[in-house]
Amino acid sequence: xxxxxxxxxNDDDSADAIRRLRKGTRDVGAKRFLVREGExxxxxxxxxxxxxxxxxxxxxxxxxxxxxxxxxxxxDFPLLSGRAASYSVQALTDVQLCVFDRKVLADYMSExxxxxxxxxxxxxxxxxxxxxxxxxxxxxxxxxxxxxxxxELYRRQERLGLLVDGVMSCPLRQQDIGDALGxxxxxxxxxxxxxxxxxLLELHASELRILDRARIRSLVGLPTDQAMPE
Amino acid sequence: xxxxxxxxxNDDDSADAIRRLRKGTRDVGAKRFLVREGExxxxxxxxxxxxxxxxxxxxxxxxxxxxxxxxxxxxDFPLLSGRAASYSVQALTDVQLCVFDRKVLADYMSExxxxxxxxxxxxxxxxxxxxxxxxxxxxxxxxxxxxxxxxELYRRQERLGLLVDGVMSCPLRQQDIGDALGxxxxxxxxxxxxxxxxxLLELHASELRILDRARIRSLVGLPTDQAMPE
DNA sequence: CGCCTAATTGAACCCTCTCAAGGCCAGTGG
DNA sequence: CCACTGGCCTTGAGAGGGTTCAATTAGGCG
Numbered sequence: 001x002x003x004x005x006x007x008x009x010n011d012d013d014s015a016d017a018i019r020r021l022r023k024g025t026r027d028v029g030a031k032r033f034l035v036r037e038g039e040x041x042x043x044x045x046x047x048x049x050x051x052x053x054x055x056x057x058x059x060x061x062x063x064x065x066x067x068x069x070x071x072x073x074x075x076d077f078p079l080l081s082g083r084a085a086s087y088s089v090q091a092l093t094d095v096q097l098c099v100f101d102r103k104v105l106a107d108y109m110s111e112x113x114x115x116x117x118x119x120x121x122x123x124x125x126x127x128x129x130x131x132x133x134x135x136x137x138x139x140x141x142x143x144x145x146x147x148x149x150x151x152e153l154y155r156r157q158e159r160l161g162l163l164v165d166g167v168m169s170c171p172l173r174q175q176d177i178g179d180a181l182g183x184x185x186x187x188x189x190x191x192x193x194x195x196x197x198x199x200l201l202e203l204h205a206s207e208l209r210i211l212d213r214a215r216i217r218s219l220v221g222l223p224t225d226q227a228m229p230e
Numbered sequence: 231x232x233x234x235x236x237x238x239x240n241d242d243d244s245a246d247a248i249r250r251l252r253k254g255t256r257d258v259g260a261k262r263f264l265v266r267e268g269e270x271x272x273x274x275x276x277x278x279x280x281x282x283x284x285x286x287x288x289x290x291x292x293x294x295x296x297x298x299x300x301x302x303x304x305x306d307f308p309l310l311s312g313r314a315a316s317y318s319v320q321a322l323t324d325v326q327l328c329v330f331d332r333k334v335l336a337d338y339m340s341e342x343x344x345x346x347x348x349x350x351x352x353x354x355x356x357x358x359x360x361x362x363x364x365x366x367x368x369x370x371x372x373x374x375x376x377x378x379x380x381x382e383l384y385r386r387q388e389r390l391g392l393l394v395d396g397v398m399s400c401p402l403r404q405q406d407i408g409d410a411l412g413x414x415x416x417x418x419x420x421x422x423x424x425x426x427x428x429x430l431l432e433l434h435a436s437e438l439r440i441l442d443r444a445r446i447r448s449l450v451g452l453p454t455d456q457a458m459p460e
Numbered sequence: 461c462g463c464c465t466a467a468t469t470g471a472a473c474c475c476t477c478t479c480a481a482g483g484c485c486a487g488t489g490g
Numbered sequence: 491c492c493a494c495t496g497g498c499c500t501t502g503a504g505a506g507g508g509t510t511c512a513a514t515t516a517g518g519c520g
Contacts, residue, residue, distance in 0.1 A: 056365045059451045064368040066361050078354040081347045086358045106347070113340035116349070117311045123353050124308040128316045130360040131296050135286045137367045138294040138412030142508070173466065182368030187508055189467055205517085221289045372476070403498065417476055419500060435485095461520100468515065475508085483500070490493085 026097045035089040045075040050095030065180035080106040093171045137182045145181045148220040170208040256327045265319040275305040280325030295410035310336040323401045367412045375411045378450040400438040
């Protein structure tokens with residue numbers, strides 16, 4: 001486990017400053033909830049290591065995973081004004097968190113207006129993930145959805161420098177993938193088999209390897225070159 | 231056509247101040263694009279009157295509507311830092327816009343840190359709409375999706391004081407509803423017929439009337455009382 | 461080794477799509 | 491005033507992608 005940067009770490013030292021605001025760290029076991037829908041929390045978490053998911057539950061025990069979170073991501077939302085969460089957040093693996101006091105964070109930021117844009121950029125990136133997922137679920141086939149999601153996760157882990165020899169450690173169960181993409185775990189299984197058979201990727205024993213990135217990108221409707229992320 | 235409040239108009243006068251920043255107004259005809267995916271704009275719009283949709287296109291001519299916008303909503307995103315839009319924005323009806331200069335708005339806000347929280351609250355509300363839609367498309371049946379969307383729109387128009395005798399003027403084609411919910415216009419037609427037959431709502435000649443709000447709410451999995459919005 | 465959770469596979473079903481024809485309505489032009 | 495047009499909605503029939511149910515296999519872990 002290594003120390004991960006906060007998202008807005010870029011070219012200046014504001015990330016460092018923010019990091020110094022942290023109250024401490026905390027370990028949370030897999031399957032534990034960090035936030036429950038409807039609750040208000042005066043702490044803010046960012047993820048140090050491990051995987052986490054934001055999700056909404058529907059009456060009959062079903063759930064929809066809204067977003068997967070990993071190293072450096074802030075867990076909840078809105079960050080500054082503590083309001084009842086509109087979703088739950090659950091640890092998918094054992095997780096190490098960075099803990100902030102919401103008020104301290106809010107005070108710090110309101111004294112540094114330049115950070116607004118950074119905050120806004122972060123949020124709009126989050127927003128974009130949600131919108132891309134909407135396009136996925138609304139308009140793409142199971143094959144395309146799964147390929148795109150795996151590529152997205154792979155890309156994010158890659159950026160964090162967490163790949164080992166081009167292999168991503170993927171703690172997601174097929175159930176989780178299905179819950180994120182509006183599919184059944186059964187159908188995720190079948191579709192993954194198809195992707196493997198086509199030689200696009202390998203996923204076995206929680207290890208994901210992208211075999212043919214270009215072909216996946218074209219399958220998904222992205223330009224084949226490296227123009228755009230995900 | 232009446233003057234609509236900006237979203238963050240609440241209890242103080244910051245909304246007034248922001249409104250004074252506006253550069254002017256502009257009229258845009260139905261079907262025109264206000265923003266195109268990938269473009270950068272130095273103007274920011276909020277909606278004065280009319281309906282607008284954010285959408286993403288997929289290669290083969292399909293599109294997914296991400297969000298419907300109406301009176302007081304800001305059109306694009308991120309608001310302050312002009313970046314390439316990750317979606318297009320199209321007018322669904324003739325629209326009257328409030329035009330701001332992005333830089334003026336950004337400067338104004340960075341001098342008033344208290345507005346950060348307001349900005350963040352707005353965005354997190356937007357985020358919530360996206361997340362609710364994800365739950366819809368991912369886990370709910372066509373019947374539930376359509377009922378919920380129409381209730382959401384009805385509720386928003388109600389808040390804006392735009393209902394006339396409990397009737398909402400709904401400029402959406404069934405195609406639009408389908409594009410927002412991941413359905414075909416054909417199936418939207420059939421499902422609407424079912425909702426009408428069940429006596430839940432009326433939708434005819436662009437006029438929507440909610441007949442049995444409580445039953446729709448329970449169909450959709452919301453508490454039957456008025457506890458929560460949408 | 462045994463237990464438990466996750467993944468795979470098969471078969472039947474169903475919700476939603478596709479394709480296609482017809483109807484309604486508003487606008488337009490003769 | 492009426493025929494024509496184009497856009498949208500409706501309706502039918504058939505097909506398909508994904509689900510459901512259920513049984514089996516594979517994997518981790520004490």
